[in-house]
Amino acid sequence: MAEIVSLAEAVERAIHDGDAVAMEGFTHLIPFAAGHEVIRQRRRDLTLIRMTPDLIYDQLIGAGCVRKLIFSWGGNPGVGSLHRFRDAVEHAWPAALEIEEHSHAGMANRYVAGASGLPFAVLRGYNGTGLETRNGDHDSASTIKPITCPFTGETLTAVAAIRPDVAVIHAQRADRSGNVQFWGIAGVQKEAVLSSDRSVVTVEEIVERLDPRPQAVVLPSWTVSYVARVPGGAHPSYALGYSVRDNDYYLGWDSISRDRDAFTRWLDERVYEVPAGQP
């Protein structure tokens, strides 16, 4: 059963130095407040997993929390580069960053395999790409390999399951028992939680009872470790029905993140000096 705790306590108890952590949310419902709490608690040597690193991982990488990144698209959507990510890859600032790189289809299937309790997933993908040929070059193990279909003999692609230590997501609502409900663009969050050992879910509100909603994803309380109420916890991403995407923040991040000093000031003023859960 999920425990309902503060954000600080959830991060303190669920996420430890050296963990593999998947903070998911595909443009929508990105758990920014939880990411900032991880920075504030100064976690180190994390392996961060996420299809679209987005600003949240740019911030964690720049803050020096990350040893390795597993991802499929590392840009600022519609704006340009993630400059902290680039600085880490291109100049090892603030530290070298190991990367394991996939396509979206590959990452999505790796989560499906993890959630399904399988060692790998099969797809048509990667054939002829550098992602396939360079996979494993800069990492301990290859996670993309050809596989022959036992029925047709066709060669397909196998991708290794993702099994994070911790999944972190943001959802619209939970009830007092810790059952979680989210809707709108649902991304890969259900798979991320079900493939992980532990999970932290921040929510816009905690309600007495979850009314059924069309197309909503429900994660029963017994699949979740910790629930924390953090209204606005997805900002500058959004929670459909509660907030809108703060596109100006995404546009403004470009200049903050380009400059190490501007970024360091941002980190002090907007993360370290701000109490947990306050956007």
Added chain:
Amino acid sequence: MTSQVSINPAEVGELAYTPDEMMTVAAARALRDGMTCFVGIGLPSAAANLARATHAPGLILIYESGTIGAKPDQLPLSIGDGILAETADAVVSVPEIFNYWLQPGRIDVGFLGAAQIDKFGNINTTVIGGDYGNPRVRLPGAGGAPEIAASCREVIVVVRQSSRSLVEQVDFITSVGYGSGPGDRERLGLTGSGPKKIITDLGVLEPDPVTLEFTVTGLYPGVSAAAAKERTGWDLAVTAAPAIIGAPTPAELDALRRFQGTPARSHQ
């Protein structure tokens, strides 16, 4: 797109539109009404939405965020803006959009951007210069593009043309076009038929039917074949009589500027 590209008066001359506007309009025209279109971020999204607002109201826009049949009335900044989910026929999970919708070859056209593209239509959005482990420029990476390029029935690429973006050989193959030439897609087991058009801010390139090397088949008004060759990193071939592509109509420009005049700062 939120930023209007600066206008070079020497290039634009008397024309009442920018090269970027011409490119977006040409890209929009490549989409037919009723098609299903898997839309990449940036320039392709602007063009696909322009097509829906003009000659192709029945164009079905599919974004990798899982929004199928999105009908935004303003340009989304990201592929997951709320307006896409709110106006979609269906919203599915990310594993589902790739596995059930893209992979089986249900989608007519994949609409992609590129940082680099080579003469066989292979796309690089991963790294430029140096080596993979120590690149000079780290780009965002693959996203949905490799499987969009592999599995859509056909692919159209929109890219600003320069000798740095249209290159003899890409530094990294993120998404496969025709590999190293005829037969490679079949050999690799790619189910879609590959890139059919590269639409740039100078004109349109299409693969030579025999060699599959991209060749200029159309130019915008006032653009010379020499200019296209100069802004290409390989020895670019031009068909005998390249088409002169029509300038944007007032209706096309109006629709495009209406979109760009309302950059997607806030939604709902």
